[in-house]
Amino acid sequence: MTDPRYPIGRFQRPASIDPAELLIATNVIEQAPADFRAAVEGWTDAQLDTPYREGGWTVRQVLHHVPESHMNSFIRFKLALTEVEPTIKPYDESAWAELADGKAGPVEPSLRLLESLHERWVFLLRQLTPAQWQRTFNHPQNGVMRLDMTALLYAWHSRHHMAHITSLAQRMGW
Numbered sequence: 001m002t003d004p005r006y007p008i009g010r011f012q013r014p015a016s017i018d019p020a021e022l023l024i025a026t027n028v029i030e031q032a033p034a035d036f037r038a039a040v041e042g043w044t045d046a047q048l049d050t051p052y053r054e055g056g057w058t059v060r061q062v063l064h065h066v067p068e069s070h071m072n073s074f075i076r077f078k079l080a081l082t083e084v085e086p087t088i089k090p091y092d093e094s095a096w097a098e099l100a101d102g103k104a105g106p107v108e109p110s111l112r113l114l115e116s117l118h119e120r121w122v123f124l125l126r127q128l129t130p131a132q133w134q135r136t137f138n139h140p141q142n143g144v145m146r147l148d149m150t151a152l153l154y155a156w157h158s159r160h161h162m163a164h165i166t167s168l169a170q171r172m173g174w
Helices: 019-039 059-082 093-097 100-104 108-127 147-172
Strands: 136-139 143-146
Touching (some): 059 108, 059 136
């Protein structure tokens, strides 16, 4: 049985990353906003307020979390590209998800935010040189992270949360 927390499995860090994998990751990031929008098109508030698993976030919280997380990543990319191995500030994503906007806010602004954010982010990703992909930032909890690995992580992150939504929809017959 698949762990409902990780419907596509945990992120696996590859030993090496080639340009084709970065192109695939960039394409996943580019497509993610449309996928999220399509996945919840026409959903009611009751559906959006359904947890994707026992003890998990609601779909609404997931839809707010994704752009929040990806905004942080976009900023980390910009910092890594303009500073020498900056130490970034982590945030408590679970605490953010419990704030009023995450628990009860309309999802449309977050869907639009994700669209705009990914448009900017993908433009940046497509301009990176091989040397820029190797730039790093220091995450106080996860250590030094390269931008190429971070792009793969956020492509996984997009698919991971999409699977939370689609697996719920499948189980519920929506």
